[in-house]
Amino acid sequence: xxxxxxxxxxxxxxxxxxxxxxxxTTRFVWNxxxxxxxxxxxxxxxxxxxxxxxxxxxxxxxxxxxxxEVHRDCHSQPFADLQTDFxxxxxxxxxxxxxxxxxKDRPSFYVANDxxxxxxxxxxxxxxxxxxxxxxxxxSGKINSARVVEECGRxxxxxxxxxxxxxxxxxxxxxxxVDLGVKALATLSTGETxxxxxxxxxxxxxxxxxxxxxxxxVKGSRNRNKQRRVVAKIHRRVKNIRHDMLHxxxxxxxxxxxxxxxxxxxxxxxxxxxxxxxxISDASFREFRTxxxxxxxxxxxxxVVADRFFPSSKTCSSCxxxxxxxxxxxxxxACACGLRIDRDLNAALNLEKLGAACPEVxxxxxxTGVAEVVTKQCSLVSTL
Numbered sequence: 001x002x003x004x005x006x007x008x009x010x011x012x013x014x015x016x017x018x019x020x021x022x023x024x025t026t027r028f029v030w031n032x033x034x035x036x037x038x039x040x041x042x043x044x045x046x047x048x049x050x051x052x053x054x055x056x057x058x059x060x061x062x063x064x065x066x067x068x069e070v071h072r073d074c075h076s077q078p079f080a081d082l083q084t085d086f087x088x089x090x091x092x093x094x095x096x097x098x099x100x101x102x103x104k105d106r107p108s109f110y111v112a113n114d115x116x117x118x119x120x121x122x123x124x125x126x127x128x129x130x131x132x133x134x135x136x137x138x139x140s141g142k143i144n145s146a147r148v149v150e151e152c153g154r155x156x157x158x159x160x161x162x163x164x165x166x167x168x169x170x171x172x173x174x175x176x177x178v179d180l181g182v183k184a185l186a187t188l189s190t191g192e193t194x195x196x197x198x199x200x201x202x203x204x205x206x207x208x209x210x211x212x213x214x215x216x217x218v219k220g221s222r223n224r225n226k227q228r229r230v231v232a233k234i235h236r237r238v239k240n241i242r243h244d245m246l247h248x249x250x251x252x253x254x255x256x257x258x259x260x261x262x263x264x265x266x267x268x269x270x271x272x273x274x275x276x277x278x279x280i281s282d283a284s285f286r287e288f289r290t291x292x293x294x295x296x297x298x299x300x301x302x303x304v305v306a307d308r309f310f311p312s313s314k315t316c317s318s319c320x321x322x323x324x325x326x327x328x329x330x331x332x333x334a335c336a337c338g339l340r341i342d343r344d345l346n347a348a349l350n351l352e353k354l355g356a357a358c359p360e361v362x363x364x365x366x367x368t369g370v371a372e373v374v375t376k377q378c379s380l381v382s383t384l
Contacts, residue, residue: 001297002144002162008134009123009148009155018128019148019155022070023107027100029067030078032056034097037082049083070109071126077110103228108149116146123157131157139163152232170299173258177351179312179344180265180288182279186249187344189352194249199241200282207234246288254295261355262289264308304355317341317349 011019033052040047053076060067060075067075088094117124121133125148141163149156177189185196210231217224253260267285271277296303306312314323316335326333326343333339333346341349 001164001166002160003139003166004158004160005138006156006158007137009157010132010134011155015128015131016155018070019109019150020107022074022109022148023150024102025067025070025074026078026109027102027105027107028064029056029075030082031099033079033082034099037086049079049086052082053079071111071115073112073115073126074109077112081110106149106151108147111146111148113143113145118143118159133157137161152236153229166298167300168255168298170255170258170301172256175259175261175352175355176253176257177261177348177353177355178253179347179351180263180283180285181344182276182283184344185245185283186288187342187348189345189348191345193344196283197241197245198279198282199238201279203234203238207231210234242282242284243287246284246291250288250291250295253292254299254301257301259302259304259355260292260296261304261306261351262292263306263310263312263351266308304358306351306354310354312347312350312354313343315346315350317346317353 033049033056036052036055037047056075056079082097085094085097089096111125115126118133118137121136122130123133123146124130137159139161141161144160144162146157146159149158175189179187181187181196183196184193186194188194210227214224214227214231217227265285267280270280273280293303295301311322313333314326315321316323316333316337316339318339319335319337321335321337331343333341333343
């Protein structure tokens, strides 16, 4: 299993300058490779990253001699990344690769595992030597690679480590249903409600003022660049608050329960409702599922994913009656059997029953320790 540790760096002014040049070289080589790819493809050829790399290596000493000022990984890895991205594009897993723009795309560059070494709170990088880190590497195992990235004026080192079959101790073995929402981030079948921090909503006023100030600045001026960093820092704080809450929630669910039941939400369809699109994006449902999936591998927790048409909210958790209609405004579920319960808690209880009824399932197509069970609406039959 591969895990990535993102560590903040404390580079000197000289090292910051090298980082900027290395990231700029990576961006230039990516754009050159993409332009050449498009040209060859339009001419009827079949371009590939390896051939483009050989072509660039033969040309850059005469055309772009300044490329040699940075380490070779900076102008070598973009071709491998370009090949990977086009492979994902042709397979339908991603959009077509686009050109990178200075000031728009995040600056970064790649470092191979045999070109750097980590010792405590320092990392030794090619060309510039030792750079201080804010904390030591958290994971132990084989280091695969690293990328140096810049966010809001700060530089980070993202180290990918192969930790092998890592298993953490789980403290619980029960089944819990999790209903995600906008008002409350998550409602558990245990009755617990996890409040939604709504970081973007709370930062909207600061963002409005900062963006108004940004658009008054002259394009290309130093004051505009300073204000751009102010806006970026607000967005970075929003992201950090959101990720902190999601990490804490998913870690607690995976650690304290043997089976976690969630819904297969159609987020792309949900955000088409313009009244809820901002709140749904702020909650980041997809990120919650991604975190929960890889953490379930660490703790050996089973993940049951209910089909998106499973009527968790319309079904009575007491008698099992399914309502024909249930509007979004009805926050209390009322049934003819006399049950009156919060709508989200009722859905979480139905998800818990679904997880308890589903058999223990494993599949070789999924990571060890994870079994995603997709159920049909009226029958609790797994379709794996």
